[in-house]
Amino acid sequence: MEMNRRSMLSGLAVTGILPRVAWAKADGYPARDPEIIVGFSAGGAGDLAARVVAKYAQSSRGVPATLDFRPGAGGTIASDQVARGAKDGSMLALFSVSPFMVAPHIQDVAYDPETAFTYIAAFAGISIPLFVRSDSPYENWDQLLDYARANSGKLRWATAAPRGLAHIATEAALRQEGVEATFVPFGGGAEAVTALLGGHIDAVVASGYGPYLEAGSVRLLIETGPDPITEQPDLPTFKSRGYPLAIPAAYGLVGPAGLPPEIVAWWEDLILEMTKAPEYGDFLTSLHGHVLYQSSADFTQNVLQGYRSIGEQIDQLGLRP
Template sequence: MNRRHFMSAVAAFAAAAPRISFAETPPYPGEKPTMIVGFSAGGAGDIASRVVANYLKAARGVVLTPDFRPGAGGTIATDQVRRAPADGSVVSLFSVSPLLVAPHLAAVPYDPSRDFTFIASYVGISVPCFVRSDSPFRTWDDLVDYARKAPAKLRWATAAPRGLAHIATDAAFRTEKVTATFVPFKGGADAVTALLGGHIEMVVSSDFGPHLAAGSVRLLAETSPNPSGSLPGVVTFAERGYPIAIPASYGLFGPAGMSPELVTWWENVIGEMTGSSAYADFLKVINGYALFQKSEAFTSMVRGAYTALGRQIDAMGIRL
């Protein structure tokens, strides 16, 4: 997303947020909050944090300040959350990689199963498998059949080596008894450029929106449990019964020990936000889908996903 589109999206979110009487709503039951974001400003993580901050200010009169702390794939910011007080003064943007993948692959100073309070998730990101629109692979089964008959001939890539999409797709290929060649790239844009140039046959990434709109790519399968699987010919990893079908989601989490009162307050605000027009605009901007989970369901998803990813990482032999 370029800077102009990003700033237009932020302005739209702020304008669409509701204006209600703060006297009608319960005050924030904690210290003035800061939202730690483990990524640089200007990307999808920035938009995912600002839609919450803008809604919170408009609907509750509470100023939530995003604090961008990029580095080490989000693990530095995640450890800062671990060390923060549990008084509501610090919450953070949840994303899969630093919490569910990184602890299996590197020495990090936190344990996702005990060091955090998982407050609520509020959006899933579509991460489909796609090919060029002129590819001979019309369906996911076409691609799998080719890879089975021609071992290692199929070349594919993701936005991030050893990320969720890489692990999930490798698990799918293993289930299908397929051998394919993974080609590492620095990011999704580079991988898509290689696909469009004919250097690889498939990409698994969230960087598909403009190319799908332009008719230059075709979606075959969706790695997460939901959304693009509703399109004709697109299957989901969940419906195929593949080992990893975890939503690439954004949400809120905080330090361990946050009070039930704080968690409930945030659950209510996030739940209200997902019914707003600002939220609907947000989904369109980031190619996302509605995925609201309260703390109990969110925590259960995180723990189950962490275990499943660990098993697949061991099967791939990439644990450090």
């Protein structure tokens, strides 16, 4: 009887007879509306990523998910908050690579990424290329490497965050190529790009390249992840060059460990559906990202494998405190 009732309710929701909020509650979402913790300041890429999910939950299911911005400590404050949250789906967090896969190796955090979270789904791929000024003498990645080998320590480069994924992956690649370069730390990607455009450094590895590429201010040389960049599919990648780390950077949704399977399934279904919606395409255009969907099982496997691989590289590079 209950199965028939659920089938009937779902059918009515599709035809628009039943209010969307009733459809959502009938599908098992808890009484308390969800909150999505974002470990970054409002207005950035993390805001865009969390907001597209929250808006789709409201428009497609009638569930008003709210955003709570808790920047600081490289996103680990937000991660710790959700790790200690109720296991009923009322508190989730935006996933990004560094606080879950990098930070636990190099700073004290109150959570274990292998046991403290339910990795619900990944929903957007992010490109993190290495780029130079458009008037740089380096036309491609190999030219930059040739210069760096011939001029040990003179190549100056930066990332959006010291000891983040981009930093560690690029250090590993340079070491494999026999290159000694000078890493210049900055507090954020905007500062690093400003230094690049001002001629103070030679290259930047960051995701916020889009507006500068559109303006013709920068030239991309290589993508640090495994997947080609949408705008320049022929650009080499760290994977194609066989470098030690080519971890796909992504945004996703996580909850505390032990999240009920029906809550995980609810979000998996919503996020998969969202990746086919027009607003998702608009979001990817703004982000300069690429289509990605990983179920909880695939997402969990990829996060844990990446976490362990990054730890191995941190040890080999001598970056662990």
